[in-house]
Amino acid sequence: MLFPTTSSRQTPPRVVITGAGIVTALGLGWKPNAEGFRTGRTAFRPVSLFDVSRLRAKHAAEVDLPATLPPTRLSAKQSARLDRAASLLLLATDEAWQQSGWEPAENLPLVLGTTAGGMSLGESYFRQAVQRPDHRRHQATRAVYYQPQVQARMILAALGSNGPITIVSNACASGSNAIGHAWELIRFGQTDRVLAGGYDALSELVFVGFDALQALSTTICRPFDAHRDGLALGEGAAVVALETLESARRRGADILGELVGYGTSIDQHHLTQPHPQGSTTLMVMKQACETAGITPENVDYINAHGTGTVLNDSSEALAISEWAGRRAATLPVSSTKANIGHLLGAAGAVEAVVCLMTLREQWLPPEKLFETPDPACKFPIVQKPRDARLNVVLSNSFGFGGVNASLILRRCV
Amino acid sequence: MSRIFVAGLGAVSPAGWNVAALRGALDKGEPLPTQLLERPGWNKPFSVRLVPNPAVRPEFLAHPRLRRTSPITHYVVATALEATATVCATRIAQFRLGLVVCLQSGCVNYSCRFYDETLKDPATASPLVFPETVYAAPASHLAAVLENVSLASTLVGDPAAFLQGVSLGAQWLEENRVDACLVIGAEETNWILADALWHLERSAILTAGAGALCLCRDSKLSAGVELAAITDGHTYSTQNGRSQAARAMRRQLGAPASCRPKPSQGNEDLAGKMPALPELLCDGVGNNPRAAAPELDAWRDWTGPRICPKRILGEGLMAAAAWQCVAACDAVAGGRFAAANISLVGSNQQAMGARFVRADSHISHLSLGHPTGNIRS
Numbered sequence A: 001m002l003f004p005t006t007s008s009r010q011t012p013p014r015v016v017i018t019g020a021g022i023v024t025a026l027g028l029g030w031k032p033n034a035e036g037f038r039t040g041r042t043a044f045r046p047v048s049l050f051d052v053s054r055l056r057a058k059h060a061a062e063v064d065l066p067a068t069l070p071p072t073r074l075s076a077k078q079s080a081r082l083d084r085a086a087s088l089l090l091l092a093t094d095e096a097w098q099q100s101g102w103e104p105a106e107n108l109p110l111v112l113g114t115t116a117g118g119m120s121l122g123e124s125y126f127r128q129a130v131q132r133p134d135h136r137r138h139q140a141t142r143a144v145y146y147q148p149q150v151q152a153r154m155i156l157a158a159l160g161s162n163g164p165i166t167i168v169s170n171a172c173a174s175g176s177n178a179i180g181h182a183w184e185l186i187r188f189g190q191t192d193r194v195l196a197g198g199y200d201a202l203s204e205l206v207f208v209g210f211d212a213l214q215a216l217s218t219t220i221c222r223p224f225d226a227h228r229d230g231l232a233l234g235e236g237a238a239v240v241a242l243e244t245l246e247s248a249r250r251r252g253a254d255i256l257g258e259l260v261g262y263g264t265s266i267d268q269h270h271l272t273q274p275h276p277q278g279s280t281t282l283m284v285m286k287q288a289c290e291t292a293g294i295t296p297e298n299v300d301y302i303n304a305h306g307t308g309t310v311l312n313d314s315s316e317a318l319a320i321s322e323w324a325g326r327r328a329a330t331l332p333v334s335s336t337k338a339n340i341g342h343l344l345g346a347a348g349a350v351e352a353v354v355c356l357m358t359l360r361e362q363w364l365p366p367e368k369l370f371e372t373p374d375p376a377c378k379f380p381i382v383q384k385p386r387d388a389r390l391n392v393v394l395s396n397s398f399g400f401g402g403v404n405a406s407l408i409l410r411r412c413v
Numbered sequence B: 001m002s003r004i005f006v007a008g009l010g011a012v013s014p015a016g017w018n019v020a021a022l023r024g025a026l027d028k029g030e031p032l033p034t035q036l037l038e039r040p041g042w043n044k045p046f047s048v049r050l051v052p053n054p055a056v057r058p059e060f061l062a063h064p065r066l067r068r069t070s071p072i073t074h075y076v077v078a079t080a081l082e083a084t085a086t087v088c089a090t091r092i093a094q095f096r097l098g099l100v101v102c103l104q105s106g107c108v109n110y111s112c113r114f115y116d117e118t119l120k121d122p123a124t125a126s127p128l129v130f131p132e133t134v135y136a137a138p139a140s141h142l143a144a145v146l147e148n149v150s151l152a153s154t155l156v157g158d159p160a161a162f163l164q165g166v167s168l169g170a171q172w173l174e175e176n177r178v179d180a181c182l183v184i185g186a187e188e189t190n191w192i193l194a195d196a197l198w199h200l201e202r203s204a205i206l207t208a209g210a211g212a213l214c215l216c217r218d219s220k221l222s223a224g225v226e227l228a229a230i231t232d233g234h235t236y237s238t239q240n241g242r243s244q245a246a247r248a249m250r251r252q253l254g255a256p257a258s259c260r261p262k263p264s265q266g267n268e269d270l271a272g273k274m275p276a277l278p279e280l281l282c283d284g285v286g287n288n289p290r291a292a293a294p295e296l297d298a299w300r301d302w303t304g305p306r307i308c309p310k311r312i313l314g315e316g317l318m319a320a321a322a323w324q325c326v327a328a329c330d331a332v333a334g335g336r337f338a339a340a341n342i343s344l345v346g347s348n349q350q351a352m353g354a355r356f357v358r359a360d361s362h363i364s365h366l367s368l369g370h371p372t373g374n375i376r377s
Helices: A030-039 A075-080 A084-101 A120-130 A139-145 A150-159 A169-187 A202-210 A244-253 A278-290 A312-329 A344-361 B021-027 B071-083 B085-090 B109-120 B135-148 B160-176 B193-198 B242-253 B268-273 B289-298 B309-313 B320-331 B363-367
Strands: A016-026 A110-113 A166-167 A193-201 A236-244 A255-267 A302-305 A391-396 A403-410 B004-012 B035-036 B047-048 B097-103 B149-156 B180-187 B209-216 B225-230 B279-282 B340-343 B349-358
Touching: A016 A030, A016 A084, A016 A169, A016 A244, A016 A344, A030 A344, A030 B209, A030 B268, A075 B279, A084 A120, A084 A150, A084 A193, A084 A236, A084 B268, A084 B289, A110 A150, A110 A169, A110 A344, A110 B209, A120 A139, A120 A202, A120 B109, A139 A150, A139 B193, A150 A166, A166 B160, A169 A193, A169 A236, A169 A255, A169 A344, A169 A391, A169 A403, A193 A344, A193 B180, A236 A244, A236 A344, A236 B349, A255 A278, A255 A344, A255 B135, A278 A312, A278 A391, A278 A403, A302 A344, A312 A391, A312 B135, A344 A391, A344 A403, A403 B149, B004 B071, B004 B085, B004 B320, B021 B309, B021 B320, B035 B071, B047 B193, B047 B363, B071 B085, B071 B097, B071 B209, B085 B209, B085 B225, B085 B340, B097 B135, B097 B160, B097 B320, B109 B193, B135 B149, B135 B180, B149 B160, B160 B180, B160 B209, B160 B320, B160 B340, B160 B363, B180 B309, B242 B289, B242 B340, B242 B349, B289 B349, B309 B320, B320 B349
Parallel strands: A110 A166, A110 A193, A302 A391, B097 B149, B097 B180, B279 B340
Antiparallel strands: A016 A236, A016 A255, A166 B149, A193 A236, A255 A403, A391 A403, B004 B209, B004 B225, B035 B047, B180 B209, B225 B349, B340 B349
16 A cells, blocks of 8 residues: 555664666667766767757757667567657666566566656657647547557566556656655655656657757866856656665675665746745755764765756855865766756656766766856866766755756765 | 644635536536537537636736636636635634646647647747646746645546545645645646547537636645545556456445445444435436446445536536535535545546545544544544
8 A cells, every 4th residue: 555554674674776777879788888988988979859940949969769669578560669768768767677687577667757758659649649630540649659658557567567657747857856755755664665667758849948048068078167058958768776775785785886865856936047045956955964963074076967057057056165165175076967967857867877877987077178167166077087986975956846856865884 | 754734725626616516417417518629620619618718807817827827727716716715714823735636638728729820930939838738837826825835736637636645745745845735727728629529529518618626634624525545546557447447446445336324343332323314426427327327336236316517518627626525525515415425437547436424423434444543422
């Protein structure tokens, strides 16, 4: 029962990550992404998925999808119904699943964050309904598979599993919120393991929307740079396998990292603009630290939300500077959106996996095109590839609508 | 485990802009009149049930954040203000309020409008419209109106996901992260959504609106209703179709087939004191026999009173799920029933059930076999 709960745990269990899958424009899977983030490679190119000739911005970080998806329990007909977003999600899930070593189960919770779900199917539906109103072919299928909960069911089916599905849609904080929610489900005693993550594919509606807002960079995406002029969009997915430390140890699983802190709240300042002083950002970072039982002194790296927009980065920089206090002067910060763009509903999950990479492999992801720090930055931006001793890292994600989230991950040795 | 109470209810529906209008329509038991909705390119319009214009322009629409918002946000704000009226009148200023907004289709009006502009000329698509297309927009606007929302989330799913939202709100309350939590289900109508529904369920009549439950831990704020149970989400799969999931939900909910509470171990003394009120079933059955079959089968032994809001109001997707809960809680709060069972057999995700009881009764704990240590006599 979801209510009343039957948990008898006195103290929340420790929650670890035993599988991680990632798909971005840097590549499919952990290895090419780790190499890309470690060296600071950027993955932007002219948009090929739709016409951008009438728009200000022309570039994005598109994923090269493989010709065939990995073999799963989906039939050929089912696989053919996966749109671009669901394909990204399947690739990331398959990697996390293989790495975790989990067996198919009838009660495997899946928590996903997305902003657009199967938007490409929705766009196709709309175009056909408007341009060929008497033509009904494929419309019923599009109307069903457009919905993120149906895509999530397909993913569970691909794994030969079933279980409760939760879809979180808090805009660009969705991926972090999904992982945070999964973490709470385990700590609250509702389950011992959860698959969680985020996904979003590039879509015409969203690209045009950010272009209309003049939020897209027409040069290069340079988070926290004084001369930044906007964000760049990307696409991708990331999924993590979360379970109790006890369960992971019992199985002898390879532990990639521990999720130790989570904070979330809502900024009521504006639908699309953060509070200029970053007050909610500050709050969620403090919350995450409280739940983790640490202070800023313990944090070795921040993977910032860092979109590259003027308003976000100055607000976040103020919040990080205030939160970190004296620690700020030596606290390395970077935004991997400089490499792969803003992945919207996938961003928080992808960046959580990047944090796992940094903990696992002990390096810092640089922003190689960063030049001049914003005056609000009291912290150093990682500009060159370098190794580092990392034990605790923090990831920020903020969304349209104002939901903010911070995750804290710790190395497991 | 904390006890979770319902502090207030809110509803905007084709019946009107409050719970009383919803109650009136359901009590009357007659399907509401339909209106015609034009569909571009077709001669035959859709038959839908639109939310009537409010008799008086709501004051909240003067809020600067609501200037450009679409109807779904208006419905969300109206239901929220109604559901929190009691709490506001007492001590909401000191409250940490949680907010869970549940949607299936969400902000379709502005999404269609913006994509239409995109197809015509992307260079002139309106930057004012785009932000209103995101699922999170209604929750954001409501948080700005209420000012004291400390925790918020938007969940997407089929209508049964409304009970996931109620469960999340209860969890936040149990963890003492908020003092009260609004859980809202909402939808808005437009031609593309009516078109999609026509492809999937031709006899359904699309409608729109919102429903809200305000949950709290403090029994003094209770409107006389207590949350007793929410089942797991029984997700559909190739091996577990809607029928099996509906039956599993029914088994887990454990609602008795009989309409009257039965004395059981530990409540013999209560049985004599308790008014012999019946239990209510509030289901999600509409007018399509094929779509309704799994749910009807799962509850075929139910002999007690039953209401089917969809048959009166139409297919309101997530709003319809919220109306079920609002109508059930309202019936229990009104003293007509000892308990109300909610049956939500969603369209493409899961079956879930819930049970609300009178806050001064003990039926839930006894019939569900839970510890009786916190029973008040």
